[in-house]
Amino acid sequence: MLSVIISHDIACERREELKTHWRVVCRIAGESVENLLKKEPSAVEPKQSNLLLDNTEKREARIDEMRQKLAKSGHRITPQRLCILEALTQTSAHPSAEEIFADVHRVCPTTSLATIYKTLQTLKDMDEIIELEFSDGSNRYDGLRPKSHPHMICTRCGKIEDVEIEGLSNLEERAASKSGFRVDHYRIDFYGICGDCK
Numbered sequence: 297m298l299s300v301i302i303s304h305d306i307a308c309e310r311r312e313e314l315k316t317h318w319r320v321v322c323r324i325a326g327e328s329v330e331n332l333l334k335k336e337p338s339a340v341e342p343k344q345s346n347l348l349l350d351n352t353e354k355r356e357a358r359i360d361e362m363r364q365k366l367a368k369s370g371h372r373i374t375p376q377r378l379c380i381l382e383a384l385t386q387t388s389a390h391p392s393a394e395e396i397f398a399d400v401h402r403v404c405p406t407t408s409l410a411t412i413y414k415t416l417q418t419l420k421d422m423d424e425i426i427e428l429e430f431s432d433g434s435n436r437y438d439g440l441r442p443k444s445h446p447h448m449i450c451t452r453c454g455k456i457e458d459v460e461i462e463g464l465s466n467l468e469e470r471a472a473s474k475s476g477f478r479v480d481h482y483r484i485d486f487y488g489i490c491g492d493c494k
C-alpha cells in the first residue's frame with residue numbers, strides 16, 4: 297500500500313514536471329499559459345528561430361544545472377521549485393522576487409512568496425543565481441548567468457540588462473593577481489537612461 301502511495305506521489309510530481317517542461321515549449325511557440333495546458337504536446341511546433349532555439353537550450357541547460365545542484369545538496373525538487381527555476385530562466389530582464397512570484401503563482405498557485413524567497417536564498421548560497429541588491433530592497437535576480445558580469449540599469453524605468461564590454465574579461469583573475477585577494481564575485485553597474493526612456 298505504501299509503495300502504491302509513494303509511486304502515485306512520484307507519478308504526480310513527474311506529471312507536474314512534464315507540465316512545466318511543456319509550458320516552456322509553449323512559451324517559445326508563443327502560446328498563452330491557458331491554451332498550452334489544453335493542448336497535446338505534438339499540437340504546437342516551436343518556432344524555428346536559431347536565436348530562440350539557442351536561448352531555449354541555454355535556459356534548459358541552466359534549469360538542469362540548478363536542479364542538479366539543488367538535488368545534490370539534498371533539496372527536494374518540488375513542482376513549485378521547478379516553476380521558480382523556470383521563472384528565473386525564462387527572462388533576461390533580471391526579475392524581482394515579486395515578479396517571479398507573480399509568474400510562478402499563475403502555474404503553481406500553492407507557492408507562497410516565502411517559498412520564493414527561501415528558494416532564491418538557497419540558490420544564491422549555492423552561487424547559482426546573482427542577487428543584485430538595492431538599498432530600497434527592490435532586489436533583482438539573474439538565474440541565466442550566475443557568474444559576475446556588468447549590468448546596465450535604467451534609473452527611469454528600472455530595466456536591467458547585461459552588457460558585454462571588451463577589456464572586462466578575466467576581471468576577477470586580474471583583480472586577484474594584483475591584490476593577492478581570492479575574489480569570489482564582483483559587481484559593476486552602469487546607471488543611466490535606457491533606449492526606450494530616452
Ligand SMILES: [Zn+2]
Pocket residue numbers: 450451452453454455489490491492493
Ligand atoms: Zn528605461
Ligand SMILES: [Zn+2]
Pocket residue numbers: 390438441445447457458
Ligand atoms: Zn545579468
